[in-house]
Amino acid sequence: MIIMKMDLLPLNERINWSLRLMNPGCWVFLLVLLIQVLVISADTDPQDAAVLNSLASSWDNTPSNWIGSDPCGDKWVGISCTNSRVISITLSSLGLTGTLSGDIQSLNELQALDLSYNKGLTGGIPASIGSLSKLVNLILVGCSFSGEIPPEIGNLPRLVFLSLNSNSFTGSIPKTLGNLSKLYWFDLADNKLTGTIPVSDGNKPGLDLLTHCKHFHFGVNQLSGTIPSKLFNSDMRLIHVLFDNNNLTGSIPPTLGLLSHLEVLRLDANSLSGPVPSNINNLTKLAELHLANNQLTGTLPNLSGMTALSFVDMSNNSFDASEVPPWFSTLPSLTSLYLEFLKIGGQLPKSLFSFAPLQTLKLRSNRLNGTIDIGTDYSTSLELIDLRDNDISQITLGGGGFEKKIILVGNPICNQGGTDLQYCKISRQSTPPYSTPQNCIPIPCPSNENLSPNCHCAYPYTGTLYFRSPSFSDLGNATIFQILEDALKSSLLKQLPVDSVSLQNPFVDADNNLEMTLQVFPGGKDRFNEIDVSTLGFILSNQTFKPPSIFGPYYFIGEGYSAVRVVAPSSKSNRLPVIIGASVGGAALASLVTGCVVFAIRHRRKTRKLKEKNQSIVSWSRTKSSSSIPLLKGAKLFSFEELRKCTNNFSEANHIGNGSYGKVYRGILTDGQLVAVKRAQQGSMQGGLEFNTEIELLSRVHHKNLVTLVGFCFDQGEQILVYEYVPNGTLKESLSGKSGVHLDWKRRLRVALGAARGLAYLHELANPPIVHRDIKSSNILLDDHLNAKVSDFGLSKPMGDDTKGYVTTQVKGTMGYLDPEYYMTQQLTEKSDVYSFGVLLLELITAKKPLERGRYIVREVRVMMDKTKDLYGLHELLDPAIGLGTTLGGFEKYVDLAIQCVEDSGNDRPAMSDVVKEIENIMQLVGMNPNADSASASLSYISSSRSPVRHPYSNVGNFDYSGGVPPSELEPK
Structure with missing residues (x-):
């Protein structure tokens, strides 16, 4: 015993x-x-060991530590085990050559198989793979597999992720794949598949049964026949339908209009004919529509009401001749309109050029005539107007002129002696539209190493990113690519030490994908090891990295990494x-x-x-130095065992939130106090410095509008923070409707005041003053009376006693809320928080994300603002839940305050104490007492009072109880 x-x-x-x-x-x-x-x-397990040794004998260039007879015990690269059984094989980008042995069928506990980016892997997929009944992920992207896709894959009941794109598979799509009832991601693109798209017939399955699937990626194949009308139905959850670059014929089925969740539709580069179904404008969530290069007929589709549309390309079809349709001027999200080689006549409306998001207009080879009037209020985002080969005789550029690119070659205005005009020439771009800049003075590197953006010499992991349907067209916008770089680095840093990422030469390829080179540089060393390389490949092949939504769906093809550092065999x-x-x-x-x-x-x-x-x-x-040891005033030191018990072993029933640091759990302490327990996951973005900072700052600042730190745990290698439990979740959840809390105009003013008071305390009463650095809606919590509490101080920075009024520090924060002056100068001041708070004020009235699909809320409000109109003419931007049918007293003063907070120069922004005073004045205008509680204890919800919507922080009734005070005694009083 x-x-x-x-x-x-x-x-x-x-x-x-x-x-x-x-x-x-x-x-x-x-x-x-x-x-x-x-x-x-x-x-x-002897059987698993035998299979892996069989695979090793059939492959060349296996990882360096694949020796011996104990893969689990010797921690073979790419092999994960549980209870001596092999559960995953992830060997991406390691240069493997050979074939996939049929012996793999004996790994009957295998859940994940990823062999992506090994160009040397050839032959077919063995039919025996259908025996892996526990397989969840099958990822073979960018290899050289060929032959037919085995129908036995349809026997994998747990399969969620099937990604076979960018190989050389032939034959048809097996009907049996319709049996994969749990499938979420389905990617067969960029192969040589033929035949028709299978649907169910009698007792035979088909792809119409995949009602849980969100991604149909079948582009760049040789599929033929019609798109079956039965393929789509109202039970489906598809968000991406990508059938481009095939040989599909017939008409677009009207059942496509039943896909209410659809966001991206690519049917371009086929041979589709007939009219576009009239119910296409039922797709109100559709952001990208690609119908170009077909043989579509009938009238040009009416896209009225499709307010989410950002990218439209219907070029090179056979639509009937028509005048400029009225919906041209009714798509508020439009960034890119491509209608080339059609028969559109008439004069373009001046209002078309004033859409704030608009970047590109391509209307080449139509019958447009008359005068093009750009006007004076054209979109500041507009980069290109291509009107070649039309009948335009005049152009009006407005009082200040139009400095962006216009092409009128082939129009009467140029054919009548105007060839010297700038818009009668076609200039070629000689340099790539974007390349990651160096953040320091370049240094020479050895000939076989590259210089990272941070000026470190190393061997980067390299490959190509392909974005299948981005919602923007301006490739010269550096900010967009910097956002992508930040997102990539943030995602990779969760699992690997990364110095920096570099993006080079974005361009649109022949398949209408946005293509760019990606380099990832190792942090703290000159090269990645085999485990690093495999992990990098898996993050990108498994879609672990989620790009900003404006980039849309993507795939990645990694190159071989010849400089890999080998992993020493286990002793x-x-x-x-x-x-x-x-x-x-x-x-x-x-x-x-x-x-x-x-x-x-x-x-x-x-x-x-x-x-x-x-x-x-x-x-x-x-x-740590003595100066960095936390000042623990009132914060309790918990043991890991105490917190494990109070959360019932961190049970899923008590899980109430996620973040880059890890997970948040609800807990009950032995004294009956309800708490929120934030547990950092190993390797999370919340490092020791952020953990230490939050403990120290929250232990010495106390204000009713700042979340209270109850204690912390630094035990058994864990980093855990324990906060007061704030029952109504985050402001972001309330604005999005997820929490069920209804915020009318007066409640939003109260929330704004509470957050402002918390910030003002940090800036002016804390000693030394503190800059939060990450003010955003997800860091504002709402208690049971809807009082706002500022939270998450991991990035906060004490200002010290320096008389300069700023500190020079690495830029931290969240894109969309980030102060541009701080971003450019790296000089942090309290006014950086004021800028973020100004963005928050705009988010409060619009309920829109600050940065989404290329649209920046600050710019949108500035462009649309008209002080001569009621509510400053911002009706279209405002959240209807704010109470638009009622009087919004003080609204204009509120908007003036928000715009003042987001001035480009920090010197032009108010101090937070002045912001507090102005919000208090606005509240008094509408008869509110600024010092009263935010709301009564009886909150109103969107649903009925008998069955309120359960939101993340109010689910006390579902608490996973395991001792202590009964949950019924912990209901808010």
Whole structure:
């Protein structure tokens, strides 16, 4: 029994017993016993070991530590195990060559198989793969597999992710794939598939049964026949339908209009004919519409009401001749309109050029005539107007002129002696539209290394990103690509040490994909090792990285990484005969060790809790300077065991939120206090510095509009923060409708005031002053009376006593809320928070994300604002839930304040104390008492009072109870 209990203890504790608590006579025996335990517990299941050795023998260029007979125990690169069984194989980008052996069928616990970006892998997929009944992810992107897709894949009941794109598969799409009822991602693009799209017929399955799938990516194949009307139905959740660059014929089925969730539709480059279904404008969530290069007829489709449309391309079809349709001027989200080689006549409306998001107009080879009047209020985003080969005789550029690119070659205005005019010439772009800039003075690198954006010489991991349907067309907009770089780096840093990422030469390829080169540079070393490379490939092949929504769906093709640093083989492999021999002897001596073990257990139990708590603080003092040790005023130090119990072992039932740091759980302390427990995951973005900063700052600042830190845990390698429980979740959730809390105009004013007061306290009453650096709607919590509480101080920065009024520091924050002056100069001041707060004020009245699909809320409000109109003419931008049918007293003053907060120069922005005063004045205008509670305890919700919408922080009734005070006694009073 004692030996069995010891097997269950962590390895480091067993070693501590042997080295610290045993006398020398016990050491030898206990070490022998440990060796025996290790050999027994580390062995790979014999069947799995045999399969992996079979794969190793059929492949060349396998990872360097694939030696020995114990893949799990020796931690083979790319192999993950649970209870001695192989559960995943992820070997992306490692240069493997060979074929996929049919022996893989014996890995009957396998859940994930990713062999992407190994161009040397050839041959077919063995039919026996259909025996892997627990397989969830099958990812073979960018290899050289060929032959037909085995219909046996349809026998995988748990398959969620099927990605076979960018290979050389032939034949038809198997009907049996319609059996994959849990499939979410379905990508067969860029192969040589033929035949028709299969749908169910009698007892035979088809793709119309995949009602849970969100992605049909079948582009760049040789599929033929019609798009079956039965393929689409109202039960489907599809958001991407990509059938471009095939040989599809017939008409577009009207059932397409039933896909109410659809966001991207690509049917371009086929041979489709007939009219576009009139119900296409039912697709109110559609953002990208590609119908170009077909043989479509009938009238030009009416796109009225499709307010989410940002990218429209219907060029090169056979639509009937028509005048400029009225919907040209009714698409508020439009960035790109491509209608070339059609028969559109008449004069373009001046209002078309004033859409704030508009970037590109391509109307070449139509019958447009008369005068083109750009006007004076044209979109500042507009970069290109291509009107070649029309009948335009005049152009009016407005009072200040139009400095962007206009092409009128082939029009009467140029044919009548105007060829010297700038718009009668076609200039070629000689330099790439974007390339990641160097953030320092370049230095020379060895010839076989590259210089990172941070000026470090290293070997980058390289590949190509393909965005299948971006919602923008201005490739010269550096901000867009910088946002993508930030998102990429942030995603990769969660799992790997990365110095920087670089994007080069974005362009639109022959398949109408936005293509660009990606380089990822290692952090703290000159090259990635084999595990790093495989992890990088998996993040990009498995779609773990989610790009900003304006870029749309993507895929990645990685290049070989020749500079890989090998992973040294486990020393266990070399000592296996010795270990086996020692373990046999150890078994005979185990009884002599028992007495030592009993002593160790008793001694350890007495001292463990005290020692662990002491180690938490001691580890801080050993690793940090004395000035960085947190000032713990009122914050309690919890043990990990205490927090594990209060959250019922961090059960999913108590899980209430996520973040880059990890997860948040609801908990009940032994005294009955309800708390929110934020547990950082290993390798999360919340590092030790942010953890330390938040503890120190929240321990010494106290204000009713700042979230209260109850305590923290720095125990057993965990980083956990414990806050007061704030029942109504985040402001972001309320504005999006997820929480069920209804925020009318007066409540939004109250929320704005509370957040402003919290910030003003940090700026002007804290000693030293504190800049939050990450003010956004997801960091504003709402209590049971809808009082706002500022939270998440991990990025906050004390300003010190420097008389300069700023500190120079690395830029931190969230895109969309980030102060552009701080971003450009790296000089942080309290006015940086004021800018973020101004964005928050605009988000409060619009309920729109600050930055989405290329639209920036600050710019939108500035462009649309008209002080001569009621509500400044912002009706279209405002959130209807604010109460547009009622009087919004003080609204104009509120907007003036928000615009003042987002002035480009920090000197032109008000101090937070002035912001507080102005919001208080606005509230008094509408008869509100600024010092009253935000709301009564009886909140109103969007749903009925009998069955309120359950929101993340009010689900007390579903608390996973495991002792302590009953949840019924913890309802808010």
